[in-house]
Amino acid sequence: MSVASPDAQDDAPLPETPVSHPPPEAPVSHPPPRSRFSPVWIIPVVSALLGVWLVWHHYSAEGPEITVRFETAEGIIAEKTPVLCRSVPVGTVTRIDLTEDLKGVIITVDMNRDAARLLAQDSQIWIVRARYSSAGISGLGTLVSGNYLEIQPGVLKNRGRHFIGLENPPATPPGVPGLRFKLIAQQAGGLGPGASIVYKGINVGKLDTRVFNPESGEVEFDAFIEDDYARLVGERTHFYNTGGLDLKIGAEGVQLRGTLESLLATNVTFTEPAENHLRPKPLPDGQTFVLYSGFDEASKAGFNPTLPYLLLFTASVRGLSPEAPVDFRGIRVGTVVGASFEYLPDDPEHRVPVLIKIDPNLLLDQPGRNNTTAQALIAENVEKGLRASLKSGSLLTGQLFVELDFQKSAPPAAVASVGGYDVLPTIPSPGLDELEVKAGALLDKFKALPVKKTVDDANGALIAVKDAAANLDRLTGSGSPLDKTLRNSEKLTAELSGNKDIGTTLYNLRVTSEQLKSIVDELGAQFSTVGQNLTQATDTLKHQPWRLIWPSTKKYPTPSPRKALPSEDR
Amino acid sequence: MIEFDPASAAVRGLACCHSCGRVESMEAERCPRCHAPLHLRKPDSLQRTIALAIGAVVLYFPANLLPVLQVESTLQGTRQSTIVGGVVQFWKAGDYPVALIIFIASVMIPILKILSIVVLCLGARSGRSPRALTRLYRVTDYIGRWSMVDVFVVAILVGVVQLGSVITINAGEGALAFAGVVLLTIFAAHSFDPRLIWDAAAKERRHSGRRSQEAA
Numbered sequence: 001m002s003v004a005s006p007d008a009q010d011d012a013p014l015p016e017t018p019v020s021h022p023p024p025e026a027p028v029s030h031p032p033p034r035s036r037f038s039p040v041w042i043i044p045v046v047s048a049l050l051g052v053w054l055v056w057h058h059y060s061a062e063g064p065e066i067t068v069r070f071e072t073a074e075g076i077i078a079e080k081t082p083v084l085c086r087s088v089p090v091g092t093v094t095r096i097d098l099t100e101d102l103k104g105v106i107i108t109v110d111m112n113r114d115a116a117r118l119l120a121q122d123s124q125i126w127i128v129r130a131r132y133s134s135a136g137i138s139g140l141g142t143l144v145s146g147n148y149l150e151i152q153p154g155v156l157k158n159r160g161r162h163f164i165g166l167e168n169p170p171a172t173p174p175g176v177p178g179l180r181f182k183l184i185a186q187q188a189g190g191l192g193p194g195a196s197i198v199y200k201g202i203n204v205g206k207l208d209t210r211v212f213n214p215e216s217g218e219v220e221f222d223a224f225i226e227d228d229y230a231r232l233v234g235e236r237t238h239f240y241n242t243g244g245l246d247l248k249i250g251a252e253g254v255q256l257r258g259t260l261e262s263l264l265a266t267n268v269t270f271t272e273p274a275e276n277h278l279r280p281k282p283l284p285d286g287q288t289f290v291l292y293s294g295f296d297e298a299s300k301a302g303f304n305p306t307l308p309y310l311l312l313f314t315a316s317v318r319g320l321s322p323e324a325p326v327d328f329r330g331i332r333v334g335t336v337v338g339a340s341f342e343y344l345p346d347d348p349e350h351r352v353p354v355l356i357k358i359d360p361n362l363l364l365d366q367p368g369r370n371n372t373t374a375q376a377l378i379a380e381n382v383e384k385g386l387r388a389s390l391k392s393g394s395l396l397t398g399q400l401f402v403e404l405d406f407q408k409s410a411p412p413a414a415v416a417s418v419g420g421y422d423v424l425p426t427i428p429s430p431g432l433d434e435l436e437v438k439a440g441a442l443l444d445k446f447k448a449l450p451v452k453k454t455v456d457d458a459n460g461a462l463i464a465v466k467d468a469a470a471n472l473d474r475l476t477g478s479g480s481p482l483d484k485t486l487r488n489s490e491k492l493t494a495e496l497s498g499n500k501d502i503g504t505t506l507y508n509l510r511v512t513s514e515q516l517k518s519i520v521d522e523l524g525a526q527f528s529t530v531g532q533n534l535t536q537a538t539d540t541l542k543h544q545p546w547r548l549i550w551p552s553t554k555k556y557p558t559p560s561p562r563k564a565l566p567s568e569d570r
Numbered sequence: 571m572i573e574f575d576p577a578s579a580a581v582r583g584l585a586c587c588h589s590c591g592r593v594e595s596m597e598a599e600r601c602p603r604c605h606a607p608l609h610l611r612k613p614d615s616l617q618r619t620i621a622l623a624i625g626a627v628v629l630y631f632p633a634n635l636l637p638v639l640q641v642e643s644t645l646q647g648t649r650q651s652t653i654v655g656g657v658v659q660f661w662k663a664g665d666y667p668v669a670l671i672i673f674i675a676s677v678m679i680p681i682l683k684i685l686s687i688v689v690l691c692l693g694a695r696s697g698r699s700p701r702a703l704t705r706l707y708r709v710t711d712y713i714g715r716w717s718m719v720d721v722f723v724v725a726i727l728v729g730v731v732q733l734g735s736v737i738t739i740n741a742g743e744g745a746l747a748f749a750g751v752v753l754l755t756i757f758a759a760h761s762f763d764p765r766l767i768w769d770a771a772a773k774e775r776r777h778s779g780r781r782s783q784e785a786a
Binding site: 038040041043044045046047048050051054055057058079092 | 614617618621622624625626628629631632635636637648649742743744746747750754761
């Protein structure tokens with residue numbers, strides 16, 4: 001460089017000046033004053049700056065280093081696995097270490113410099129791999145490219161450096177506009193995080209989480225519906241599971257509901273009552289809806305029984321099946337969960353515990369899952385006389401249901417708490433007992449009827465008829481006076497026709513008619529007896545026809561009124 | 571400052587042109603043949619050499635700490651390697667000759683060059699063992715360009731291996747720093763005027779002669 005910089009040489013005072021100015025013969029060697037710095041010192045300064053800049057450039061391009069904790073580093077390779085955000089690479093895994101407790105792995109990721117804004121404290125990172133879930137098959141591309149990490153930026157302002165990785169793709173990020181609510185189902189039914197919420201065949205949202213709540217025994221989903229479709233959901237919207245095929249054979253023939261798609265992926269769909277097709281404004285977040293297991297359940301069940309009550313009956317609950325209705329004056333307000341001694345194992349009276357659930361929404365004016373208000377309302381009404389009782393829904397099948405109604409005569413009672421349940425007071429089932437009493441009384445009446453006497457009377461009447469018939473035979477048979485009379489009259493008419501002795505004939509006729517008269521008189525007396533007997537028999541049969549069927553000779557006691565069951569009010 | 575050997579041409583006011591080698595009187599400001607400025611010695615030789623050597627030392631650290639090569643491949647991800655990392659990789663892979671060559675050419679030679687430049691500068695001051703110093707200068711000057719092997723390799727790789735999405739090689743920041751180190755050491759070696767060694771040696775001789783005369 002020094003060779004190529006003649007300028008520097010020109011500017012610099014020549015060190016040889018003392019040599020060059022005097023005549024060459026004069027060897028002088030006094031050193032010239034050299035106070036100036038050579039400009040060549042710029043070189044190390046520039047190289048220092050360059051070095052600093054290179055280092056800065058290198059490390060600033062690397063961006064922040066973060067760590068993510070996972071259960072397992074399946075398919076993650078150090079120095080290879082990229083971190084993507086919406087498929088844009090934003091970093092690379094640099095190291096994979098086991099945690100100190102050996103219960104997980106810590107993946108160190110070098111993020112790109114411009115990826116720092118992705119690293120909010122609530123950013124979510126998960127491993128994308130090929131998965132089959134209720135939402136379908138995802139991540140097929142990772143079969144070729146290998147697994148990678150996906151980052152979902154959060155909304156918090158604070159930056160994070162250490163993250164806990166998600167095992168599954170996360171819920172909808174909190175910043176995305178839309179409707180968030182809970183779905184409660186009895187069965188998960190193949191639904192899981194990522195399952196789509198479909199409306200008229202269009203994807204409008206998805207399920208984010210699935211949690212089984214052991215306390216309520218229900219499966220809870222966090223659901224999300226995109227902002228554009230949030231107004232489709234109203235308070236009365238019914239959500240149901242569309243998984244699988246629904247084959248129904250009925251009076252209308254064979255109905256098949258579902259598509260081939262529904263065989264592969266289970267989705268949630270919903271129907272909304274026609275009157276509020278599109279709400280002016282979306283519902284507030286955090287509502288709770290029931291997720292029905294199918295279209296039929298959803299269309300049938302317009303209610304959401306969540307408020308448990310225990311009923312204690314002394315009578316048999318045979319015929320009371322789970323899902324039997326709980327009515328208030330004929331309107332369904334709840335459902336029977338089941339009857340089992342498990343609900344109240346150690347009751348000294350061995351009353352039958354029946355667990356019911358009441359839909360609080362049907363009791364309250366404004367819908368909303370407010371159990372406390374409904375409980376207060378029920379407690380208040382119990383004090384006014386609201387009682388539960390069993391009623392027969394069908395005489396043929398003997399199915400029972402629970403009826404709630406106000407009983408004026410019921411002894412005062414209140415909602416008690418037994419075994420962790422609120423207990424509604426019950427009364428002995430008026431309908432059933434009444435029916436039983438009436439039937440008993442009817443049978444007693446049957447039993448008290450004078451069957452034997454009636455039958456005896458009938459027998460007597462028949463014997464009298466037989467006697468009368470014998471008498472008649474005797475009277476009219478050969479050799480009987482009637483027969484003689486007829487022969488006489490025959491002879492008489494023969495004589496009359498033979499000789500013209502009319503006088504003798506007339507005499508004979510007179511004698512004969514006298515004889516006939518006496519016979520007819522005798523017969524008339526006998527016929528009247530028979531007629532009386534017949535009258536009696538037919539009378540008995542007319543009023544007590546069962547005598548023909550129950551010819552019992554036993555005497556029954558007169559029926560006593562059935563003792564009323566004691567009240568179960570507690 | 572500079573005391574020339576009484577037997578040298580400089581004492582007679584003759585300077586050798588740096589560029590064409592013509593010996594000319596110092597009365598001429600420029601070489602009459604090639605019009606280059608005439609100097610008895612390279613101007614500010616020691617100062618320039620030291621400055622350039624310091625610059626090389628400064629750049630030596632990023633050259634070795636930062637990656638010289640950046641391989642982006644779809645299947646392998648992005649890999650960066652430093653010079654030492656490459657040496658270690660080759661050594662682990664069993665390619666000892668390659669590892670040695672890279673180590674010698676890229677790690678050792680720059681260090682040795684910087685060290686020898688420093689030694690030369692010190693020798694030009696003290697004037698001791700001028701013969702060995704001259705040999706050292708010759709070796710240093712000769713060896714200089716071979717350090718550029720690394721830079722050449724990186725340049726070739728970057729130019730050739732551009733297979734789009736499959737694999738791409740880029741030069742890292744370390745390559746730039748390394749090129750700077752090599753260039754600065756070459757310039758430093760070049761800006762050193764070996765005649766300063768002999769000047770210092772002559773001065774030393776005279777001083778010792780004066781001292782011996784005084785002692786006598």
